[in-house]
Structures are given as C-alpha cells and as structure tokens.
Amino acid sequence: MRALFLFLLLAVPLGSLATPVAPPDSAGAPTAKHWFHPRHLLLQTGGGIGMVAAGAGYSYWHKRVSTDVLVGYVPKRHAGSKLTIVTLKASYSPVRLPLTADWQLTPLTVGAYGSYTIGLQNPGEPNQYPDDYYWFSRTLRYGPLLGSSIAYTAWPTSSDHSRSLAFYYELGTNDLYLHSYLTNRHSLRPSQLLTLAIGLKMNL
Amino acid sequence: MRSSSQHVRRVGGALVAGSWLMGCSLLESSPNQAYAPADEQYQTSRNLARLAAQPPSHHGDTVRFVLVGDSQRFYDETEDFVASVNQQPRIDFVAIAGDISDFGLGREMHWIHRRLQKLHVPYLTVIGNHDELGNGRAAYQKHFGPLNYSFVYQGTRFICLDTNGREYGFNGRVPDLEWLGQQLADTTGIARTVVISHVPPNDADFDPKLVQPYTQLLRRHPQVALHLGAHIHRFTAGQPFHDGLTYLTAYPLKKRRYHVLTLWGQRYFRLETISYAKVR
Numbered sequence: 001m002r003a004l005f006l007f008l009l010l011a012v013p014l015g016s017l018a019t020p021v022a023p024p025d026s027a028g029a030p031t032a033k034h035w036f037h038p039r040h041l042l043l044q045t046g047g048g049i050g051m052v053a054a055g056a057g058y059s060y061w062h063k064r065v066s067t068d069v070l071v072g073y074v075p076k077r078h079a080g081s082k083l084t085i086v087t088l089k090a091s092y093s094p095v096r097l098p099l100t101a102d103w104q105l106t107p108l109t110v111g112a113y114g115s116y117t118i119g120l121q122n123p124g125e126p127n128q129y130p131d132d133y134y135w136f137s138r139t140l141r142y143g144p145l146l147g148s149s150i151a152y153t154a155w156p157t158s159s160d161h162s163r164s165l166a167f168y169y170e171l172g173t174n175d176l177y178l179h180s181y182l183t184n185r186h187s188l189r190p191s192q193l194l195t196l197a198i199g200l201k202m203n204l
Numbered sequence: 205m206r207s208s209s210q211h212v213r214r215v216g217g218a219l220v221a222g223s224w225l226m227g228c229s230l231l232e233s234s235p236n237q238a239y240a241p242a243d244e245q246y247q248t249s250r251n252l253a254r255l256a257a258q259p260p261s262h263h264g265d266t267v268r269f270v271l272v273g274d275s276q277r278f279y280d281e282t283e284d285f286v287a288s289v290n291q292q293p294r295i296d297f298v299a300i301a302g303d304i305s306d307f308g309l310g311r312e313m314h315w316i317h318r319r320l321q322k323l324h325v326p327y328l329t330v331i332g333n334h335d336e337l338g339n340g341r342a343a344y345q346k347h348f349g350p351l352n353y354s355f356v357y358q359g360t361r362f363i364c365l366d367t368n369g370r371e372y373g374f375n376g377r378v379p380d381l382e383w384l385g386q387q388l389a390d391t392t393g394i395a396r397t398v399v400i401s402h403v404p405p406n407d408a409d410f411d412p413k414l415v416q417p418y419t420q421l422l423r424r425h426p427q428v429a430l431h432l433g434a435h436i437h438r439f440t441a442g443q444p445f446h447d448g449l450t451y452l453t454a455y456p457l458k459k460r461r462y463h464v465l466t467l468w469g470q471r472y473f474r475l476e477t478i479s480y481a482k483v484r
Contacts, residue, residue: 046231051234117338124337138307186283
C-alpha cells in the first residue's frame, strides 16, 4: 500500500517535468545538452530491483542503446528489513515503429542489469566465513531483460525535439534463478524464473 | 466529511489494488523479499494442526517419521523423494533438517513447498544456514514460521531450533539456550525428547562458545533420546561427546536416500535407510 503511495508521490515530480519550459527565443536552434545531462528519467516497480525504483539514463546511437542507473526501495514490511537497491541497466532497442504522429512503439528491447542491495539482514561480513564458503554473492545480482514500450510524444521543446513519455514493461530473471533452472531442468519451467517490471520513462 | 471519506475510500481501493500487484510474485520487488501467497504462509503451524488432527500411525507411544536434510536447490530430486515417501506405510510426518533453500530466497522456499505439499503426511522444517542468507530469515518466517519451536506428538517432545551460529557471526546467542532450557524442562506427559537442528554441535559452523553449554544442557536432561542434524551432507551416527547421547546427521536430499526413524519407550529407536531410484 505504501509502495503505491510512494510510486504516485514520485510520479508527480516526474510528471511536472513533462510541462515544457517555454523556450521563447530558442526556436529553430537544437537544444544543446551537456554530455552529463541525463537523456531520460525512469520510474518503475518490480523487476527485483525495488518496490519503487527511480533513475536516470543516457541513450546513444539514435536512441537504440540506453544505459540507466536506478535506485530502488523495498519497505521493511515486505522484506524483513528496509532494502535499497542500486541498479545499472544497459539495453538495446533495434526497432521503433511510429503508430501515429504522437505514438511510437518499441516492440523489442533486450538488455542486462546488475544490482547491488544495501540493508540485507545477513549480507555476509568479512571474516564471517572461511574462504569460498558460499560461491555466490548475497548483495550482487545480475540477469537478462526483455521488454517493450509504447511512447507518447506530446511536448515539443523545439522544432526538432520533443519530450515523450513511455510506458514500458520488462521480463527478467537473475543469476540465482537461472542457476536453479539449469540444475533442475526437469522440474522447473523457464516461466517460473521470470520477474516483471513495469515503469514510465520520460525522454527529456 | 462525506467527500473526504469518499476520497479515503477511493485512495484505499487504489492502495489495495496496488498491494495486490506488489503481492503477485511476478512483480517481484527483490529476490530477497519476504513474500508468500496467502495460502502458502506459515507452513509450520498449518502442518502442526494437520499432525494434531490425524490419527497416529502406531498405537501406544510409538512415533515413526522420515528424516532428510538439505533439500537446497534439488527440485528434481525432491519430486522423486515425495513419490518415494508417499509409498511408505505408517509414517506420521516428514522432518527436513534445514537448508530448505540454497540462496535464502523466498522463491526457492515456494518451489520446495510446492513439491513437499504433495506429501500425504505433514512436513516440518528447521532453519538451515543457507535459509539465513540475505533476508532468508524473514522469508523463512513468512513461508514456514518461527526459527525455534517445539511440539508434542505421541509422548515425544520435538524441539526444532536454529543452531546456525555462523550466520549470526557467532554472537553467542544462537542457539538460544534459555529457550532450549525451557523446552527441555517441560516434561509433563513426555516420555522422551528429540532435538532437531541443522548444524550439529561438533561442526565448525556451530558457535564454538556455545558447544559446551549446549551439550551440557542436553546431558542434564536424560529424557533426550536423540539429537538430529544435517548440514555435513552425509549420514553419521555416534556419541561425539561420550555422554550417552546419540547424535545423528541425515542424508542430504540429493543423495536419493533418507531415513525412517521409529521411536518407542524412553530411548529405543530403529533407523531404516530408504534409497530410491531416479524416476526419469
């Protein structure tokens, strides 16, 4: 319950970014952006990286490749302790299909992520175990992603640039679920490994 | 007033819908989350209620149960294990002596439960070191229940307790000797006591500060008939502390072998070993 509230709370400032700042005399001139200015903002839920996760990212190569940083939150009630999850995500979207003047479909996005979880009850301390006691990390997860998105372009900031808001979903999994599957291919089904993320992406 | 209460109701509805979405396992907040579907929560108390309701397999003071350890990430084998146990006649329950999961993740506990729930008899678990990784303790509590609990069946007190001291950095509080002492002292209507834990006290993962107080405490209670453990992934039986108390460690599930333990009288027990073939 608190999560949805937080989601909405975070969605409001993101939404306010959608209101274009009137550029009175920049008509015609492409919006110059410093390299460090993020090209998009993200807000999502699920995907194993937070009940709510917010982030920013960059896109390259005609917006086909994207790299994002997200910070996620899981409340104590849902995990036994309050978790903060920092995620790096890279994705590739080969095709963008214009549906109408304003709507655009990205049918396929493939990617990978790595996440680091802060706040685990038993993350493993130095000297807690003999060497190589557990072969896997408790804090670091990584896995593949696959998804789609649909974007609405409605806020022109200049003659050749518009802000857009995309809704996306991602199906993913993580290294430990994959390892479980690879050692139990008779009784686990690939669908049982899946996690779902849904989110909003504001292209600036 | 009216509009504000309507508003509250609308927000409440949205929040309920939101929490349902959060709750569904696909939309996972973290693999370390402590979520279980409502009908899969608190298996320990559910199985204890089933055990209390079912007629005992034997007359008198005899109790007969299956012992196995370390189901961790052996889902193929768990299915075969369940098929084999379901063929055994006159079993009261199945005891899994810890390491239900491999990574301490709730989804693993869900996967194991989905297989163990096909057992014809109740199953009971004790927490293992792998179940305590990350936020595994919280996930275990949600899926199964308390880390320390005891129950009485057929004149036998079974004490199931967390002995995974290393997972607490050997903080001197695990196993909880005060709680254990209280359980051991309660002998009303009890012919014998059986202790089930994951890490046995003669293992390096048991809090070294507590080995002596733990074994002394058990020694002071002559009704303790057996100490059952797992963790070391092989069957052992002996009296490592030379005090007349038998310590036994179970086969791990992946060995496709398990024990059937029959207890009667104060300290009599019979140990049968069952091997089962790979079904596929």
